[in-house]
Amino acid sequence: MKKSEWSDKQLEELLRQMPKIQDDRNPRDIYQNLSIRKAKTKQWLVPGLATVAALLIFFILVPKLMVGTLYSGDKVSQEKSSEKQDMQTADEKSSISLQEDNASSKARTFSSAEKIKIMKTAIYDEEVGKGKVLTYWIPDPQAQILIPVSTIVNDTKDKTWLTLFNENMENLKEQEWGLSEFYPLNATLNLDDKNKTVLVDVPENHQYGQGSATETNFMNVLQKDISTNSNFKKIKFSTNGNPGIELGNFGRQEELNIHDEKNHAFFFYYSEGNEIPYLVPSIDTFKDIQTALDAMKKDHPLLGLKSSLIPSLPISEVSIKEKTLIVTIKENTIIEEDQTTINAYESLLLTAKEFGLEKVVITNPPINNIGPFDLSRENKVPRAPNLRTIQ
Secondary structure (H helix, E strand, C coil): CCCCCCCHHHHHHHHHHCCCCCCCCCHHHHHHHHHHHHHHHHHHHHHHHHHHHHHHHHHHHHHHHHHHHHHHHHHHHHHHHHHHHHHHHHHHHHHHHHHHHHHHHHHHHHHHHHHHHCCCCCECHHHHCCCEEEEEEEECCCCCCEEEEEEEECCCCCCCHHHHHHHHHHHCCCCCCCCCCCCCCCCEEEEEHHHCEEEEEECCCCCCCCCHHHHHHHHHHHHHHHHHHCCCCEEEEEECCEECEEECCCEEECEEECCCCCCCCEEEECCCCCCCCEEEECCCCCCCHHHHHHHCCCCEHHHCEECCCCCCCCEEEEEEECCEEEEEECCCCCCCCCHHHHHHHHHHHHHHHHCCCCEEEECCCCCCEECCEECCCCEECCCECCECCCC
16 A cells, blocks of 8 residues: 655645635524534544544554565565575585585595505515515415515615514514414524625524424525525524534534525415415426416415416416517406406516516506506516515
């Protein structure tokens, strides 16, 4: 409803323009009529005036009230709408935040899983820096084979390889790694640099002559530890400072020449509780790398060794050119980018190293990469197998 647009002045002007009304009656008669009707006039005049006043107030106030009411209603409606919109926005933000958190959590989980799947296990030149690589040969729990475990020692301080070897063999975690407790050796090892000899002194009550497996492992461990970590060629034994050592099957031994045997094939060995295999060289040696790779396609259950090539890396043929092993994969082969395939590829690299080769290249790689390895180019052989951290 619109507010009345008539002002008081306009109303007065309107009344003036209305026609004049003349009454020809005698004023006395008019007065008498008024007197007669005076009481009646008093009865209806006040209520009538009140009614007129109320109507005027109504017409004046109603537009304002309606505007105020509409404004108030709109304001409340707007506030409610705003509150609803704010709650909806908050819910949307909360939902987005939760989705982002979930996505982030999944991403972290996936990333962690991927790191486990594509982990290389050997040590390579670029990882060593100024450190020193040490390799310890540890018997398996059945004492049938020796497993090389390697570590990088950074705190060398111009120490000899044997000093570092002696210091760190106390930190080996054979039981945790699923291997036999063999270190530290119950012997004192020193160097004779002039004669390129390692001096090995055992106590009177040493255990290395008690049983064929024990003494065989002792002699083989010493030879492999020394040949792998140095260029020394001889071991000289003593017992409590006196020349020689008594061993059951070997008899009395005073010296032992070290032969650095090569031409081994690498297999998988799974220790109890570990899903990632150790890469272990065969006991036997092979006349050429083709024969070694053929052997790697089969399991050797008596020694607990499994094929390192089949089914992950089926090789069709190989050739050698200038210290590089050239490999051809069987046609229509599907290679998975997973941990087993990486281990298979590393077993190939380590076997190539056994035959004096420095690089490996695959001519027809089914995939471009296996974890950190780019198969579209040559890859260098490792420095040592089975990296473990002990410092």
